[in-house]
Amino acid sequence: MKNLLKMMMVLLISVSFLKAELVEQSGEKDGYDVILTTKKSLVVGDNEFFVELQKDEKVVTTAKVKAKFFMPEMPGMPYMEYEDNAVLENGIYKMEINFSMGGTWQYHIKFKTDDGIVHTIRGSVNL
Numbered sequence: 001m002k003n004l005l006k007m008m009m010v011l012l013i014s015v016s017f018l019k020a021e022l023v024e025q026s027g028e029k030d031g032y033d034v035i036l037t038t039k040k041s042l043v044v045g046d047n048e049f050f051v052e053l054q055k056d057e058k059v060v061t062t063a064k065v066k067a068k069f070f071m072p073e074m075p076g077m078p079y080m081e082y083e084d085n086a087v088l089e090n091g092i093y094k095m096e097i098n099f100s101m102g103g104t105w106q107y108h109i110k111f112k113t114d115d116g117i118v119h120t121i122r123g124s125v126n127l
């Protein structure tokens, strides 16, 4: 009986590991490589997102980065959005985004570079 319980625990744990899906997306805009990641799978509530910016394979740490995550209006649900300005930590821009529900959230990540130009990259995540 004890062994069965142990086996079920192991199964449960491995299933939850399989379900843990980290965000890892990359895109390119105006010669900049943008890498969006999370260290945990997305949840309803607060989530940390990390953005790495590179140009010509060099890390760019002088940009102003912000993100907007939003979900269009649906039957019984108004348009929702959440924005945050990133904070630079060890060469990586960090943001905290609160998701009020599961589903597909679209995002716009804007980064303003030294030349004053604002670049926008678009995508979506699921939770």
Ligand SMILES: [Cu+2]
Pocket: 071, 074, 077, 101, 103
């Ligand atoms: Cu919704």
